[in-house]
Amino acid sequence: MIMGTIAFIATLAAIWYLAYQGAGATLWVSLLLGSLITVTLGTDIRWFISTPLWILATTLVLLLGVPRLRRKYITARLLKQFRKVMPPMSDTEREALEAGSVWWDAELFSGRPDWDKLLSQPHTHLSEPEQAFLDGPVEILCRMLDDWKITHEDQDLPPEVWDYLRQERFFGLIIPEEYGGLGFSAQAHSDVVIKISSRSIVAAVTVMVPNSLGPGKLLLHYGTPAQQKHYLPRLARGREIPCFALTGPEAGSDAGALPDTGVVCYGQWQGQQVLGVRLNWEKRYITLGPVATLIGLAFKLHDPDHLLGDEEERGITLALIPRNTPGVTIGARHIPLDIPFQNGPNRGKNVFIPMDQLIGGEKYIGKGWRMLVEALAEGRGISLPALAVGAGKICSRHTGAYAAVRQQFNMPIGRFEGIEEALARIAGMTYQMDAARCLTLGALDIGEKPSVISAIIKYHLTEGYRQIINDAMDIQAGSGICLGPSNLIGRTYQALPIAVTVEGANILTRSMIIFGQGAMRCHPWILKEFNAARNPDKAHALADFDHALFGHVGFLLGNVARSLFLGLTRGRFSHTPVRGPSARYYQQLNWMSAAFALAADTAMMTLGGSLKRKERLSARLGDVLSEMYLVSAALKRFNDDDSPVADLPLLRWSCERSFYRMQESLRLLMSNLPFRPLGWILRAVLFPSGLPWTEPDDRLSHQAAQTLLHPSATRNRLTAGIFTSTDDRFREGVIEEAFEQAEKVAAIEKTLRNARRAGAIAGGDRQSQARDALDKGLISEQDLQALEQMRMLRRRVIAVDSFEHYGKQYLLHEDNHNPHEAVQS
Structure with a gap:
């Protein structure tokens, strides 16, 4: 026995x-x-x-x-059943799945991430020419920009700025030097956008669009040698201003419904009869559309006369169309939320172009959607995250300084717990967002095209931008809502919906793309099962499906065992690549990786194709995958920075918030599975010892907030890359001077508060109290002068612009505005 x-x-x-x-x-x-x-x-x-x-x-x-017996009696039956429940997949969905590459997202989906792979990735850095460009032309451009004049008066960049952008090749950041461009890395591209956006969103958008989803990037990857030789030098020097026309009145994200058409035919081009395409289209929301000289266009190509071959429907194709081509019409401008970058509609009626105007020539006919998805992955991974992180850095530096300078009840408002809570979110989220940005840029610079990860950071960084700018507006209150040259966050607040909406609206990205695409691409076996089931060769289909199916079974059993053990121990005893205060987060992420993989498999196996329609369940699974990526990025950054103790509050705050969000997403997933008992079983396996995480506690939030309220290396690291100045002709310089002075007088002001509470000094206002303290020997004459300087600086920081109304013109009122801070109307 x-x-x-x-x-x-x-x-x-x-x-x-x-x-x-x-x-x-x-x-x-x-x-x-x-x-x-x-x-x-x-x-x-x-x-x-x-x-x-x-x-x-x-x-x-x-x-x-025995493989032969297994395939005959088990696999064949399961393959037949799998084909019945397999969800349908359109050509555009298939192309989106096949586009790009998987990277660290696949490790997180594996249930056992390889930390050495993550930590061995080189730390991103700029080359000497890239750093020189940021310190030189970008700095000069920032000093040229008067955002109030651009947005309120001119509704455009001034001519001298357009000329400077062309002269210094801002439109050729990504174009190789051999074509006259700068040939910068993804990291440099992002850093340029961040710095410009800290001075002017209009200028940042103008620079980033030609360098992200536009003809330049598409030509680099897919253009014919002749197209590259002709267009890339012109784009690099700004002789051509590009735009890309995809979204139309009747089709946005639904590429399958694209109504714009091209028909293969013969026509006249530059005086000759040639084979080409006759186009008809209508597009809107096209950034740089009103000023573009070269239009990139997506359309469906038809060949009714079979001039190219037997196939009539040729699929989504991309073309380059010069603005002056007969039949092209450029519509009147859109004004996106009072952020007047160039944006507007265009359309074409019976526009004829030769075949060599198709991007990539005849070789890439019908491959347009895949080309766009791959290019979009890079755009999502660089431009919009840069705008979002730039907003976080602006709010961290300027709103943090404002909270240290602004006083209520004789103390800085940053010391109030309600303000601290918001400051902690600003600091912690900016730290995590910047880490995710840099990790993704590192992947792009080593040749990865991580389509799922780019969707993750596009969604989560722009949503982080939403939270951060709202917190900053709450803290700055009246000074945040009164627009004028002195307001450094107002335009950033107005620009938020633009970042959230473009290149895939966030609702769509979260509910359909992150997990919907990620589950297929990142799972080690799902895509192999689908490909096997679609294979028309019966013998190969059965063999491939057999291999994938039983690999999947082993994967599932492994994650059941890992999830239960890691749940019982809460990740302890699992592998961690480091020692010290961050080690536990690696172990907890091991646990969540296994839990996520099991939860995802459970949802996919029980819901099958219907999971595609259960968008809320899909979104929650996507949220878990996203938060795991964000935590990975924060851990990588902390490790790359040599684990500075001063940065630990930011790491801890961001990790603990993310783990709580993972837990809640899994809890809601399990609570909403259609078969409720399955949710109970899954919860027992994933969280056998209960739900361990809460949101960051008050002590941790206090520590995170303090990083923004005092000058420090941590604050400088967190906000590195935005435009700063010590020159009080710039608003940034005034705020920095006041922030430094607030730190110097903090002890003196504390002495006055204590003396007033003890009844040792009298006076109805702080100036009178300070003079009484001087008379009684509590402070020195030097202290009094420092306090007076602080009073004057504080007045300048909390002041907002006021205007006098003359007809349709609003003129800055000089009595309430420092004339050195901006050019007056």
Whole structure:
């Protein structure tokens, strides 16, 4: 009896261990046979019990261990059933799935991420020419920009700024030097956008669009040598201003419904009869559309006369169309939320172009959607995250300084707990967002095209931007809502919906793309199963499906074992690549990775194709994958920075917030599975010891907020890359001077507060109190002068612009405005 019990326990332990390690079929068969031999020879089991066990074991070994038998009696039936429940997939969905690459997202989906792979990725940095460009032309451009004049008066960049952008090749950041561009890295591209956006959103958008989703990027990847030789030098020097026309009145994200058409035919081009395409289209919301000289266009190509071959419907195709081509009409401008970058509609009627105006020529006919998705992945990974992180850095530096300078009840408002809570969110989220930005840029610079990750950071960084700018507006209150040259966050607040909406609206990105695409691309077996099921070759389909199916079974068993063990221990004893205060977060992420993989498999297997329609469930799974990526990025940044103790509050705040959000997303997923008992079972496996996380506590929020309220290396690291100045002709310089002075007089002001509370000094206002303190020897004459300087600086910081109304013109009122801070109307 004792031997039997021991054998039973040993067998369970071995089963768990093999599952945890993801063992192959050979080890499972060896375990089964070894267990039966042990039980048969080591116990007094009767023959009428052991014989059926041996028969059952032999049958299982033959059915599962012999590929020919397994495929005939098991796999073939499962493949037939799988094809019945497999969700339909359109051509555009298939192309989106095949576009780009998987990277760290696949590791997180594996249930056992390889931390060495993450930490070994080189730390992103700028080359000497890239840094020189930021310190030179970008700095000069920032000093040229008067955002109030651009947005309120001119509704455009001034001519001298347009000329400077062309002269210094701002439109050719990504174009190689051989074509006259700058050939910068993704990191440099992002850093340029961040710095410009800290002075003017209009200028930032104008620079970033030609360098993201536009003809330039498409030509680099897919253009013919002749197209590259002709257009890239012109784009780099700004002789051509590009735009890309995709969205129309009747089709936005639904590429399958694209109504714009091209028909293959013969026509006149530059005086000659050539084979080409006759186009008809209508587009809107096209950034740089009103000033573009070269239009990139997406359309559906038809070949009714079979001039290219037997196939009539040729699919989504991309073309380059010069603005002056007959039939092209450029519509009147849109004004996006009082952020007047150039944006507007265009359309074409019976526009004829030759075949060599198709991007990539005839080779890339019908591949337009895949081309766009791959280019979009880079745009999402660079431009919009740069805008979002730039907003976070602006709010961290300027709103943090404002909270240190602005006083209520004789103390800085940053000391109030309600303000601290908002400051902690600003600091912690900016830290995590910047880490995610840099990690993704590093992947792009080593040649990855991470389509799922780019969707993650587009969504989560722009949503972080939403939270941060709202918190900054709450803190700055009246000074935040009164527009004028002195307001450094007002335009950033107005620009938020633009970042959220463009290149895929956030609702769509969260509910349909992150997990909907990520589950197929990142899962180690799902896409292989789908591809096998779609394979028309029966023999190969069966073999491939058999391999994928039983690999999937092993993957599932492994994640059950890992999730249960890691849930019981809350991640302890799992691998961590580092020692110190960040080590536990790696272990907890091991747990969440296994839990996510199991939850995702459970949802996909039980809901099948209907999961595609259960957008809220899909969104919650996407949220878990996203938060895991954000935590990974924060851990990587902390490690790359040599784990500075001063930055630990920011790391801890961002990680603990993310783990709480993962937990809640999984909880809501389990609570809303259609078959409720499955949710109960899943919860018992994923969280067997209960739900461990809460939002960051008050002490941690206090520590995170303090990083913004005092001058420090941490504050400088967090806000590095935006435009700053010590020159009080710029608003940024005034705020920095006041912030530094507030730190100097903090101890003096504390002395006055304590003396007033003790009744040691009198006076109705702070100036009178300070003079009384001087008379009584509590402070020095130097202290009094420092306080007076602080009073004057504080007045300048909290002042807002006022205007006098003359007809349609609003003129800055000089009595309430420092004339050195901006050019007056």
